[in-house]
Amino acid sequence: MVVSKKASFSVVLILLVFFLIYPLVVDAEASYLVYFFYLTFVYVVLAQGWNLVAGYTGQVSLGQHAFFGVGSYITAITWNAGWTGYLDPLGMLMSGAGAAFLAIIVGIPLLAKLRGDYFALGTLGLGEILRVVCINGGSLTGGALGIGIDSSGYQSMRPYYFIALLVAVMTLLFLWLVMRSNLGLALMAIREDETAAAANGIATLKYKIFAFAAGAFVTGLCGSLNAYYIFHLHPAGVFSLNWAITPILMTILGGAGTFWGPILGAFVLAGVFELANIWMPELHPIFSGAFIILVTLFMPDGIMSFITGHKQRILQKLSPFNWLVRKT
Amino acid sequence: MLAGPLLEIENVNVFYGDAQAVWDVSFHVDRQKITALLGANGAGKSTLLNAISGVAHPSRGKILFAGNSLVKLRPEKVAAMGISHVPEGRRLFSRLTVLENLELGAYLPSTRPLMKESLERALKLFPVLKERKGQKAGSLSGGEQQMLAIARALMARPILLMLDEPSLGLAPLVVKTLFEIIRVLNRDGVTILLVEQNVHKTLEIADYGYVLKTGMLQMEGRAGDLLSNADFQHAFLGMMG
Amino acid sequence: MTGFPSFAIFFQVFINGILLGCMYGVAAIGLSLIFGSMQIIFIAQGAVMILAAYCIYWMFTWTSIDPFFGFLVILPIFLAFGWVIYVGFFQRVAKAGKNPSLLLAFGLMVLLEHLMALAWTPNTRTVSTSYAALGLDVMGINISFTRLMVSFVTIIATGAVFLFLKKTMLGKAVRGVSEDTRAAALLGISPSRVSAATFAIGMALGGVGGVATSITYPFDPYFGFLFSLKALIAVAFGGLGSVEGALLGGIILGVLESLSSYTISAGWADAIAYAAFLLILIFRPEGLFGRSVEKA
Numbered sequence: 001m002v003v004s005k006k007a008s009f010s011v012v013l014i015l016l017v018f019f020l021i022y023p024l025v026v027d028a029e030a031s032y033l034v035y036f037f038y039l040t041f042v043y044v045v046l047a048q049g050w051n052l053v054a055g056y057t058g059q060v061s062l063g064q065h066a067f068f069g070v071g072s073y074i075t076a077i078t079w080n081a082g083w084t085g086y087l088d089p090l091g092m093l094m095s096g097a098g099a100a101f102l103a104i105i106v107g108i109p110l111l112a113k114l115r116g117d118y119f120a121l122g123t124l125g126l127g128e129i130l131r132v133v134c135i136n137g138g139s140l141t142g143g144a145l146g147i148g149i150d151s152s153g154y155q156s157m158r159p160y161y162f163i164a165l166l167v168a169v170m171t172l173l174f175l176w177l178v179m180r181s182n183l184g185l186a187l188m189a190i191r192e193d194e195t196a197a198a199a200n201g202i203a204t205l206k207y208k209i210f211a212f213a214a215g216a217f218v219t220g221l222c223g224s225l226n227a228y229y230i231f232h233l234h235p236a237g238v239f240s241l242n243w244a245i246t247p248i249l250m251t252i253l254g255g256a257g258t259f260w261g262p263i264l265g266a267f268v269l270a271g272v273f274e275l276a277n278i279w280m281p282e283l284h285p286i287f288s289g290a291f292i293i294l295v296t297l298f299m300p301d302g303i304m305s306f307i308t309g310h311k312q313r314i315l316q317k318l319s320p321f322n323w324l325v326r327k328t
Numbered sequence: 329m330l331a332g333p334l335l336e337i338e339n340v341n342v343f344y345g346d347a348q349a350v351w352d353v354s355f356h357v358d359r360q361k362i363t364a365l366l367g368a369n370g371a372g373k374s375t376l377l378n379a380i381s382g383v384a385h386p387s388r389g390k391i392l393f394a395g396n397s398l399v400k401l402r403p404e405k406v407a408a409m410g411i412s413h414v415p416e417g418r419r420l421f422s423r424l425t426v427l428e429n430l431e432l433g434a435y436l437p438s439t440r441p442l443m444k445e446s447l448e449r450a451l452k453l454f455p456v457l458k459e460r461k462g463q464k465a466g467s468l469s470g471g472e473q474q475m476l477a478i479a480r481a482l483m484a485r486p487i488l489l490m491l492d493e494p495s496l497g498l499a500p501l502v503v504k505t506l507f508e509i510i511r512v513l514n515r516d517g518v519t520i521l522l523v524e525q526n527v528h529k530t531l532e533i534a535d536y537g538y539v540l541k542t543g544m545l546q547m548e549g550r551a552g553d554l555l556s557n558a559d560f561q562h563a564f565l566g567m568m569g
Numbered sequence: 570m571t572g573f574p575s576f577a578i579f580f581q582v583f584i585n586g587i588l589l590g591c592m593y594g595v596a597a598i599g600l601s602l603i604f605g606s607m608q609i610i611f612i613a614q615g616a617v618m619i620l621a622a623y624c625i626y627w628m629f630t631w632t633s634i635d636p637f638f639g640f641l642v643i644l645p646i647f648l649a650f651g652w653v654i655y656v657g658f659f660q661r662v663a664k665a666g667k668n669p670s671l672l673l674a675f676g677l678m679v680l681l682e683h684l685m686a687l688a689w690t691p692n693t694r695t696v697s698t699s700y701a702a703l704g705l706d707v708m709g710i711n712i713s714f715t716r717l718m719v720s721f722v723t724i725i726a727t728g729a730v731f732l733f734l735k736k737t738m739l740g741k742a743v744r745g746v747s748e749d750t751r752a753a754a755l756l757g758i759s760p761s762r763v764s765a766a767t768f769a770i771g772m773a774l775g776g777v778g779g780v781a782t783s784i785t786y787p788f789d790p791y792f793g794f795l796f797s798l799k800a801l802i803a804v805a806f807g808g809l810g811s812v813e814g815a816l817l818g819g820i821i822l823g824v825l826e827s828l829s830s831y832t833i834s835a836g837w838a839d840a841i842a843y844a845a846f847l848l849i850l851i852f853r854p855e856g857l858f859g860r861s862v863e864k865a
Contacts, residue, residue, distance in 0.1 A: 125843040125847045129840050252672060253672075290676070292673075293677065296669045297662060
């Protein structure tokens with residue numbers, strides 16, 4: 001199915017206008033859809049963050065939840081220290097920057113030394129370590145009970161919605177521009193064959209770290225927004241593996257390494273989860289689990305490839321945990 | 329004794345993704361003869377063997393083994409029909425011992441009861457393997473590994489043995505022994521399809537040869553005729569090793 | 570935690586660590602086998618263990634069958650279960666690369682956990698056998714009878730798998746397929762049959778682990794994920810492709826946790842385990858017993 005550029009552009013525009021207007025015409029507090037869209041926008045960002053590192057650059061990270069949690073904690077700590085305020089852009093930027101900084105520090109040894117699947121496992125360990133560190137962080141991190149922040153500033157759902165929308169749009173724009181630049185080509189070259197890319201003069205480590213840090217940055221932003229939303233952070237909650245796994249599921253379901261895949265995947269999966277939660281709350285996780293299994297069986301290359309009919313051969317390259325570099 | 333060639337390849341085309349590797353190739357392999365597929369690197373020889381053994385699938389064309397079509401069969405099914413393919417690079421189980429490699433060669437239910445016998449025959453034919461029975465296959469020398477790969481393929485008592493560049497990377501003396509063994513195997517009744525770049529040595533033992541270039545059949549003929557053919561000599565100048 | 574712990578206590582902690590490690594080891598072997606054959610981390614291994622634990626629980630509660638006998642029932646059931654799951658699900662996506670298999674494993678885990686929670690409530694269960702509190706006194710060290718039995722069973726299970734891989738044709742085929750699938754196929758070995766068998770064995774090992782879990786810990790439907798993670802770490806320590814390595818990796822992990830837990834705190838024990846995990850990955854990714862693997 002080939003869609004003309006003009007048609008897809010108009011569709012995007014219409015959707016954007018819809019998203020902008022919707023919360024203004026409904027009662028944002030009572031509207032379930034406003035909450036749902038807010039959540040989905042966040043997931044789109046998380047999914048694309050992973051997509052940049054894994055789908056486009058081929059470095060499968062299982063530690064995104066580390067950056068999410070770090071983002072949440074930075075926001076809470078800086079607010080309590082009086083440096084930033086409620087829904088403060090500075091707070092969010094600091095969270096993003098902190099997460100990116102962490103990614104660079106951790107990324108240099110991990111990305112320099114570990115190929116593919118070892119890297120994935122290393123990132124997995126990272127998230128877990130950070131969770132334990134925060135639990136044992138004493139008064140700074142509030143220990144196992146976490147940190148609370150002043151919730152009296154809460155007025156409306158709308159700011160969250162629009163901030164999430166803004167972050168999502170900017171992330172998508174950033175991704176779009178990057179993947180169409182030479183930088184994007186370099187990233188994909190690294191994914192296809194890192195040795196060949198290096199032999200062609202691409203500074204692979206630099207680019208891998210860039211992708212990793214950029215993904216961490218947007219994930220940190222989401223963590224920050226999450227902190228502003230829930231007002232009380234528990235280490236188990238903000239470092240929950242779900243924050244790593246769900247975006248991955250969404251991206252793979254939608255089509256890793258594509259632009260629209262993660263967006264589609266985010267909406268579809270979030271929709272499925274929420275619908276299941278509404279219609280059959282007791283059975284919801286079961287339904288979700290069954291859904292994942294069914295989609296995997298019948299659309300193993302993701303929804304995008306199903307739609308476009310184009311087999312996503314890059315999935316072969318993403319073999320996480322393929323510890324043996326085996327050539328068939 | 330059935331008449332007709334053992335293996336017939338008709339108008340076979342093979343693609344790797346979007347790239348075509350074999351263009352409309354036809355040839356056949358006669359029973360109990362040694363047939364050679366010659367050509368430079370990338371000529372499509374390995375691809376043809378892969379298509380026969382089921383590792384690759386032809387997009388068009390027929391492959392008939394004793395009258396049965398091999399197209400779209402999985403490799404394990406092709407092996408069960410009596411074709412043993414020793415792939416390029418041998419692909420031994422390097423972490424398993426020599427003995428274990430051989431035993432796995434006789435995995436098929438039809439050959440497993442004969443394993444003891446087959447082992448004796450294999451070790452007699454390749455005495456060097458007997459000494460190294462308990463060693464890990466990966467620790468063998470290049471020549472020994474090639475012997476093991478062929479011995480392993482023989483454990484399945486194949487009707488047709490396909491060898492992909494067995495002489496690659498081996499010292500001339502080892503190659504000499506190798507080709508002697510191939511000749512002996514053929515005398516014992518095994519039909520052989522031999523893919524090689526070592527043209528001279530191959531045509532010394534082959535009965536018939538096909539020459540491939542960039543995926544297409546260039547010429548064919550009896551071994552002796554090819555050797556004395558002027559075009560052939562010209563094409564393979566420098567490869568008469 | 571001041572002063573040097575006395576030797577007896579230290580030894581006690583050490584022994585506890587080994588016993589704990591055996592449990593990790595059993596989960597790790599299954600993981601390692603499945604990985605070698607299908608190239609995915611079967612993240613649902615922990616959930617499978619818990620399923621077995623529930624089976625043991627209900628058998629014990631209704632019929633008072635001792636868990637160690639219940640184990641004889643569990644083994645064939647889980648073997649069959651594994652075969653069915655592989656043929657029904659994983660075989661279909663085997664050619665589509667690793668990601669679908671990974672997703673399937675994840676979906677299976679979610680499904681299992683929540684089905685169990687739905688069927689049997691998320692409440693914690695324990696299997697309290699009459700001998701649960703029994704301890705053996707060996708040279709001043711108290712060894713729990715249950716944990717000792719579990720360790721024996723684990724070692725026997727490891728030995729059985731080891732013998733299977735080394736001595737039987739199917740076992741050799743499993744090793745062959747895990748090294749070079751195509752070469753195996755050319756010899757007439759069906760990779761999908763072998764993978765199904767491997768998966769079935771992996772599940773059976775999960776069953777063994779579940780029996781161990783049921784009598785060692787109070788458990789709930791979501792307890793398994795932690796085991797999956799620990800099994801993963803154990804495999805990383807021991808190295809891939811090595812059954813003995815998986816068990817030893819588990820024991821090392823158990824000892825490490827036990828020591829950290831005693832000398833520092835239980836909370837930090839986890840962090841140390843993960844830190845060690847990272848270090849091993851960076852400095853010796855092939856583990857202590859595995860083959861050399863290509864690094865960056």
